[in-house]
Amino acid sequence: MKKIINRPETYVDDMLSGIYAAHADQVRYVNDDLRCYCTKNKKEGKVAIVTGGGTGHLPLFLGYVGDGLLDGCGVGGVFQSPSAEQIYEISKAVDNGSGVLYLYGNYTGDIMNFDMASELCEMEGIKTRSIVGADDVLSGEPEIRRGVAGIFFMYKAAGACADKMGSLEEVLAAAQKAKDATRTVGFALTPCIIPEVGAANFQLKENEMAMGMGIHGEPGIWTGELKKAQDIAAECLDAILKDMPMAEGEEVAVLINGLGATSIEELYILNSSVSKILKEKGIGVYRTFVGEYATSMEMAGASISLCKMDSQLKEYLDYPVNTPFYCQK
Amino acid sequence: MKKIINRPETYVDDMLSGIYAAHADQVRYVNDDLRCYCTKNKKEGKVAIVTGGGTGHLPLFLGYVGDGLLDGCGVGGVFQSPSAEQIYEISKAVDNGSGVLYLYGNYTGDIMNFDMASELCEMEGIKTRSIVGADDVLSGEPEIRRGVAGIFFMYKAAGACADKMGSLEEVLAAAQKAKDATRTVGFALTPCIIPEVGAANFQLKENEMAMGMGIHGEPGIWTGELKKAQDIAAECLDAILKDMPMAEGEEVAVLINGLGATSIEELYILNSSVSKILKEKGIGVYRTFVGEYATSMEMAGASISLCKMDSQLKEYLDYPVNTPFYCQK
Numbered sequence: 001m002k003k004i005i006n007r008p009e010t011y012v013d014d015m016l017s018g019i020y021a022a023h024a025d026q027v028r029y030v031n032d033d034l035r036c037y038c039t040k041n042k043k044e045g046k047v048a049i050v051t052g053g054g055t056g057h058l059p060l061f062l063g064y065v066g067d068g069l070l071d072g073c074g075v076g077g078v079f080q081s082p083s084a085e086q087i088y089e090i091s092k093a094v095d096n097g098s099g100v101l102y103l104y105g106n107y108t109g110d111i112m113n114f115d116m117a118s119e120l121c122e123m124e125g126i127k128t129r130s131i132v133g134a135d136d137v138l139s140g141e142p143e144i145r146r147g148v149a150g151i152f153f154m155y156k157a158a159g160a161c162a163d164k165m166g167s168l169e170e171v172l173a174a175a176q177k178a179k180d181a182t183r184t185v186g187f188a189l190t191p192c193i194i195p196e197v198g199a200a201n202f203q204l205k206e207n208e209m210a211m212g213m214g215i216h217g218e219p220g221i222w223t224g225e226l227k228k229a230q231d232i233a234a235e236c237l238d239a240i241l242k243d244m245p246m247a248e249g250e251e252v253a254v255l256i257n258g259l260g261a262t263s264i265e266e267l268y269i270l271n272s273s274v275s276k277i278l279k280e281k282g283i284g285v286y287r288t289f290v291g292e293y294a295t296s297m298e299m300a301g302a303s304i305s306l307c308k309m310d311s312q313l314k315e316y317l318d319y320p321v322n323t324p325f326y327c328q329k
Numbered sequence: 330m331k332k333i334i335n336r337p338e339t340y341v342d343d344m345l346s347g348i349y350a351a352h353a354d355q356v357r358y359v360n361d362d363l364r365c366y367c368t369k370n371k372k373e374g375k376v377a378i379v380t381g382g383g384t385g386h387l388p389l390f391l392g393y394v395g396d397g398l399l400d401g402c403g404v405g406g407v408f409q410s411p412s413a414e415q416i417y418e419i420s421k422a423v424d425n426g427s428g429v430l431y432l433y434g435n436y437t438g439d440i441m442n443f444d445m446a447s448e449l450c451e452m453e454g455i456k457t458r459s460i461v462g463a464d465d466v467l468s469g470e471p472e473i474r475r476g477v478a479g480i481f482f483m484y485k486a487a488g489a490c491a492d493k494m495g496s497l498e499e500v501l502a503a504a505q506k507a508k509d510a511t512r513t514v515g516f517a518l519t520p521c522i523i524p525e526v527g528a529a530n531f532q533l534k535e536n537e538m539a540m541g542m543g544i545h546g547e548p549g550i551w552t553g554e555l556k557k558a559q560d561i562a563a564e565c566l567d568a569i570l571k572d573m574p575m576a577e578g579e580e581v582a583v584l585i586n587g588l589g590a591t592s593i594e595e596l597y598i599l600n601s602s603v604s605k606i607l608k609e610k611g612i613g614v615y616r617t618f619v620g621e622y623a624t625s626m627e628m629a630g631a632s633i634s635l636c637k638m639d640s641q642l643k644e645y646l647d648y649p650v651n652t653p654f655y656c657q658k
Contacts, residue, residue, distance in 0.1 A: 014598040
């Protein structure tokens, strides 16, 4: 295992210490627990949005806490859920009197703990609503799909709606709208290593890729020879557009996400193919995001997400945001 | 070689096509040459800043072209210099009538081509000045040092000064000031592969790191067992502070830069150690930047840069910028 760390057991806390040291002007933790991560900028009356999930996916999840996006994040162990108590403590700290939206990925442990936190909040008189990201097309039927990089569009929509002082139901509806419009397909070129395990839980040969692999290494739909960028792009877009058909003249936002070890150069090479294919199909591109939005530590690979645009989603997407990890004017 | 590409020969152009497709609202190319990369936002009378260098270091170099930073970038082949003609064509396109500052890394091919471009510009009546980044402490004596991630601070200072309508001499002085105040030490955990070569030009064993290695794989000062984050941080800071002594009470900006394949989590773990050591030494941290600022494709590793602050450099550093690759409010 080749990582810049001290000890596997201190991985999460060392990382969080480094984040708080770097960004003390923007974020803080509550309840004397580094893993209860909150924005420093409260806004009276604004619906608060809380996310959470396992460590190992930066900038997901905590990187989206900040102005115009989210208010708090429960930080779990590597690939593990934060606890219900942590989510509850964060909710109390960030609630501005207008309720809290829970917006996170569709994973069993997270659902259980966010649901328990929700019950604890209700007892305190804090109203909550929940919605899960489930954009990973190749992981199964819609209701069991995993949440991956496409959650970015849900964050943007909900974050903008909340910052514009939408009600809890309106913020939920904004997230739901982005969810309905978003699909992702990803693929891995290498595995990653959980620090406390110390070895990869699967292997890919030197010439192999895994199409549809999840961000925790969940098996994909095929493992085989590494394809060219243009063929990978075509296959990903086929899967997305089969699931979310689009007519000529419609518009999308494109997110090309790196899984951690893949160079930015390769992500743009992939985007070159994606943009050509969409153009051939007559699908317009309203805006393109390229970079690391949801990673798996040092996994090599990428994902392609499309979010079908309408005027409201465009407005949400263009809404300025500023967090320690993500800034958009 | 496990990369998301089409063919090694089209690597640079495919990448550039993907960039122009994604960011057509902000950047363009001139002279019918994808490698003549320019901002779309001209500002009458502003000193223009042109950079350039080999491909394979994104967001360096072209990623810093945009509002509040640079105006143009000559894009070379992988780890190769752009041509004098390309730099000259870019200079003509971005000149706003107040001269052009050339700001790039201290590499022989780049120096030769920027100098030739400068001569071509003088013949056109375009005034130029040049300054090279040379922040890599372990690469030798100051005059032969390589330019690495610390060039970010030079870009920020020169970019802010130019945007505030400083004269060519003032913009040069701003860059010089940041240069004098900046030192970097880097280390690699894995090599990277030049696409057209297809194999790494050096190897590191599973438990090895290379201290002081350059961003093109130039040999470092030692290769040996991978150390703990805190020991790496201590060694890097020792080398920096030996070269640029600082007194208790002085302040720095810190840049923790990932070389490409290293996870964001690890960069923050490294920052946790850096911030602790600086605190112990009584050196204040004015601002911390963590992420990928100057990479070597899929090389694993990182670098630590310090920029010694004064009130003017703080102002330059806090100046808002917006490029397709880097946004700061």
